[in-house]
Amino acid sequence: MGRIALNGVTKSFGVTEVIPPLDLVIEDGEFTVFVGPSGCGKSTLLRLIAGLEDTTSGRIEIDGVDATGTPPAKRGLAMVFQSYALYPHMSVRRNIAFPLRMAGLDRAEIDRRVTEAASALNLTDHLDRRPGQLSGGQRQRVAIGRAIVREPAAFLFDEPLSNLDAALRVGMRIEISELHGRLATTMIYVTHDQVEAMTMADRIVVLRAGLIEQVGSPLELYREPRNLFVAGFIGSPRMNFIDGASAREHGAATIGVRPEHIEIDPDGPWEGRIGIGEHLGSDTFLRVHDTGLADTLTVRAGGEVGLKTGARARFRPMPDKIHRFDEGGARIG
Amino acid sequence: MATKSSRSAARVMLAPAVILLLGWMLVPLTMTLFFSFKKYLPLRGDSLERGLDWVGFANYARFISSSSFWPSVQTTLVMVGCVLAVTVVLGILLALLLDQPFWGRGVVRILVIAPFFVMPTVSALVWKNMFMDPVNGLLAHLWRFFGAEPVSWLSDASLASVIMIVSWQWLPFATLILLTAIQSLDSEQLEAAEMDGAPALGRFAHIILPHLGRAITIVILIQTIFLLSIFAEIFVTTGGAFGTRTLTYLIFQRVVDSQNIGLGSAGGVYAIILANIVAIFLMRIVGKNLDR
Numbered sequence: 001m002g003r004i005a006l007n008g009v010t011k012s013f014g015v016t017e018v019i020p021p022l023d024l025v026i027e028d029g030e031f032t033v034f035v036g037p038s039g040c041g042k043s044t045l046l047r048l049i050a051g052l053e054d055t056t057s058g059r060i061e062i063d064g065v066d067a068t069g070t071p072p073a074k075r076g077l078a079m080v081f082q083s084y085a086l087y088p089h090m091s092v093r094r095n096i097a098f099p100l101r102m103a104g105l106d107r108a109e110i111d112r113r114v115t116e117a118a119s120a121l122n123l124t125d126h127l128d129r130r131p132g133q134l135s136g137g138q139r140q141r142v143a144i145g146r147a148i149v150r151e152p153a154a155f156l157f158d159e160p161l162s163n164l165d166a167a168l169r170v171g172m173r174i175e176i177s178e179l180h181g182r183l184a185t186t187m188i189y190v191t192h193d194q195v196e197a198m199t200m201a202d203r204i205v206v207l208r209a210g211l212i213e214q215v216g217s218p219l220e221l222y223r224e225p226r227n228l229f230v231a232g233f234i235g236s237p238r239m240n241f242i243d244g245a246s247a248r249e250h251g252a253a254t255i256g257v258r259p260e261h262i263e264i265d266p267d268g269p270w271e272g273r274i275g276i277g278e279h280l281g282s283d284t285f286l287r288v289h290d291t292g293l294a295d296t297l298t299v300r301a302g303g304e305v306g307l308k309t310g311a312r313a314r315f316r317p318m319p320d321k322i323h324r325f326d327e328g329g330a331r332i333g
Numbered sequence: 334m335a336t337k338s339s340r341s342a343a344r345v346m347l348a349p350a351v352i353l354l355l356g357w358m359l360v361p362l363t364m365t366l367f368f369s370f371k372k373y374l375p376l377r378g379d380s381l382e383r384g385l386d387w388v389g390f391a392n393y394a395r396f397i398s399s400s401s402f403w404p405s406v407q408t409t410l411v412m413v414g415c416v417l418a419v420t421v422v423l424g425i426l427l428a429l430l431l432d433q434p435f436w437g438r439g440v441v442r443i444l445v446i447a448p449f450f451v452m453p454t455v456s457a458l459v460w461k462n463m464f465m466d467p468v469n470g471l472l473a474h475l476w477r478f479f480g481a482e483p484v485s486w487l488s489d490a491s492l493a494s495v496i497m498i499v500s501w502q503w504l505p506f507a508t509l510i511l512l513t514a515i516q517s518l519d520s521e522q523l524e525a526a527e528m529d530g531a532p533a534l535g536r537f538a539h540i541i542l543p544h545l546g547r548a549i550t551i552v553i554l555i556q557t558i559f560l561l562s563i564f565a566e567i568f569v570t571t572g573g574a575f576g577t578r579t580l581t582y583l584i585f586q587r588v589v590d591s592q593n594i595g596l597g598s599a600g601g602v603y604a605i606i607l608a609n610i611v612a613i614f615l616m617r618i619v620g621k622n623l624d625r
Binding site: 073099146 | 519532544
């Protein structure tokens with residue numbers, strides 16, 4: 001069980017309000033990702049749920065029980081920190097066993113659970129090493145191991161992959177998703193990387209300056225971003241925004257078209273000069289200048305397009321993939 | 334130092350320092366050893382010009398068979414041990430306290446370090462005359478305020494008094510080293526331990542104390558070196574009376590009071606041996622911490 005409900009939760013540091021009143025329900029078993037630019041309050045929100053920060057006002061409920069004033073250890077949550085926060089003077093075995101020892105479990109039970117967690121995380125060969133002798137990915141797994149042995153109601157992850165190199169990050173992303181599939185425990189995951197959010201989440205909470213901009217499944221956010229901020233934040237490369245006359249033609253202050261929804265078409269309505277092309281093999285992202293629409297237009301083309309830098313080409317946005325926004329940046333229709 | 338020439342250049346440049354330090358240590362050591370085998374009583378007319386009589390191990394035998402030798406060794410060890418215990422324990426507590434955010438922390442930190450800058454002689458005099466004086470000392474006033482009989486600290490509780498004075502002097506050093514160590518502790522580790530269900534004392538025992546291990550080792554090693562040779566505090570307060578005569582002080586009395594340089598030198602050699610025994614024990618017990 002692990003249903004977490006926030007009712008009108010606020011947090012201020014002195015006079016600065018980091019989180020204005022916020023309501024959010026995280027259902028049992030859900031993989032929720034808090035995503036937003038740095039300083040948007042997503043880590044603070046996680047720490048509020050963990051109990052490492054006190055709420056200024058509002059209620060936090062875990063499984064229907066008010067946990068607002070409950071100390072962190074009693075909330076039944078486990079957290080994986082950005083720095084992993086492993087205990088450097090303890091072996092991997094003692095690191096993983098630490099929460100169990102603190103809970104006063106008997107030796108046999110501790111051994112059983114540590115062995116189980118270690119084999120699930122491929123750490124069996126490293127149990128007697130110190131964290132300092134492990135690689136980044138292994139340390140990450142120890143931190144996760146320390147979290148799972150407690151069999152918590154929910155896992156909290158605070159940007160756990162940001163210290164890993166790109167290849168390892170992809171691997172750990174999949175491991176965490178698989179772990180969620182296996183345990184089916186509530187997980188709350190904080191990241192600034194929208195790719196992590198899109199690939200792992202059941203539900204994404206997009207935050208800006210402590211405010212929830214939108215909550216929804218990855219594809220909902222991709223298909224129907226509620227406002228300009230979400231539209232620009234979700235999707236890579238980011239959506240093209242066009243305002244002025246061509247936006248007004250569509251009855252909007254701003255229109256947005258994703259790079260993958262613009263086609264190269266000799267009869268297309270838009271024309272521009274090709275700038276830098278990023279060739280990824282499977283795709284090519286073209287920067288298009290002098291379109292009269294926006295500074296730069298990003299267009300995704302097929303793997304091998306014959307267009308050279310400096311060439312001119314015409315483009316056509318897919319008509320049903322144009323997002324329209326009003327003056328306030330909110331979605332129309 | 335990659336190349337041969339840079340290595341030899343490094344040797345040449347280090348040489349003056351090494352030679353100076355070696356000379357600095359070797360000359361007094363050799364002289365001590367030399368005198369310890371001689372009869373050298375300046376008041377009886379012995380002098381280097383006239384040549385000193387070789388007496389073999391007579392000085393050593395006499396020094397160790399003196400009734401004050403073993404008590405002085407014991408006093409030395411008790412004093413060093415107690416000062417170490419007091420400074421390390423209080424140092425950890427003070428460091429924990431000073432690590433907390435509170436108003437005026439910067440000023441308080443400087444004040445805490447202040448005693449370290451007071452010269453040993455001065456601080457001992459201040460303690461002796463302003464605090465521990467049985468008639469006019471602050472402590473005597475305090476005792477009388479509560480209706481108790483003032484304690485004559487330096488005669489009734491002399492060893493404890495000296496330990497108190499020396500601890501007061503060395504506490505800032507321990508606090509300073511331990512405070513910097515505490516500040517280098519990753520706060521996420523403490524938060525992780527909190528999430529893992531460790532109570533405040535558990536976090537102290539399992540996270541903070543192991544983290545401080547190395548700093549505590551350094552405090553103990555450095556302080557021991559200096560504490561073995563405490564002199565001024567004893568000289569100024571009790572003059573070695575009432576069970577405060579350490580080995581260092583005994584040597585001083587043999588050389589200066591009895592004007593027996595040969596006997597004092599033999600005592601000096603014993604002091605070197607004692608210091609080495611203590612050092613070996615310390616390295617065995619706490620030196621392991623430094624390897625990590």
